[in-house]
Structure formats: C-alpha cells, structure tokens
Amino acid sequence: MAVGLAEEELRNALTRRGLGWEIVYVAATEPPGTVVTVDPAEGERIETGGVVKVSVSTGEPVTASPDPTGGDTD
Structure with a gap:
C-alpha cells in the first residue's frame, strides 16, 4: 500500500506508526x-522506532548511461 502513495502521505503514515x-x-x-x-518491503515487520528507506x-x-570507455554498447 505504501508504493504509489505521495511522499507526504507516507511520511504521515510512518509517523503515526x-x-x-x-x-x-x-x-x-x-x-x-x-x-x-520501500525497505523493508511492505508486509515485513519493523520495530517501533525503526527506519524505513523510501x-x-x-x-x-x-535514461541509459553512455559507455564510459567510448566503445559501442551494441
């Protein structure tokens, strides 16, 4: 449920928990x-006071990064 939320909505939900x-x-x-x-993934347990990486x-x-060697990537 967290994926797809607006950042502010998720921050509020995490604060409440x-x-x-x-x-x-x-x-x-x-x-x-x-x-x-999100990490931990949705449905995984996390202790109160824990940190969720978002x-x-x-x-x-x-976008694809150019080949730093200047070579052909194909």
Missing part, C-alpha cells in the same frame, strides 16, 4: 513525489 524514514530521490516514470520502493520519484525519465 512510530517509525522514521530515510528518503532517496530517484529517476522514475512515476509522477514526481510518488513513492516507488525511494521517491523525481519524475525524470530513466
């Missing part, structure tokens, strides 16, 4: 501010 969070912003196809992954979309497209 006595959990902390660590946010990382990542390029993803989801709209900006949308939660794309990846949030920047809304920027994911």
Whole structure:
C-alpha cells in the first residue's frame, strides 16, 4: 500500500506508526513525489522506532548511461 502513495502521505503514515524514514530521490516514470520502493518491503515487520528507506520519484525519465570507455554498447 505504501508504493504509489505521495511522499507526504507516507511520511504521515510512518509517523503515526512510530517509525522514521530515510528518503532517496530517484529517476522514475512515476509522477514526481510518488513513492516507488520501500525497505523493508511492505508486509515485513519493523520495530517501533525503526527506519524505513523510501525511494521517491523525481519524475525524470530513466535514461541509459553512455559507455564510459567510448566503445559501442551494441
């Protein structure tokens, strides 16, 4: 249920459950501010006071990196 929420919604939900969070912003196809992954995964147990690692979309497209050696990648 956490994946797909807005960042603020997830922060509020974690606070209500006595959990902390660590946010990382990542390029993803989801709209900006949308939660794309959580760790521990949904359904896994975490103790009160624990920290959930959250990846949030920047809304920027994911692009392939050029070959740093200058060679052909095909």
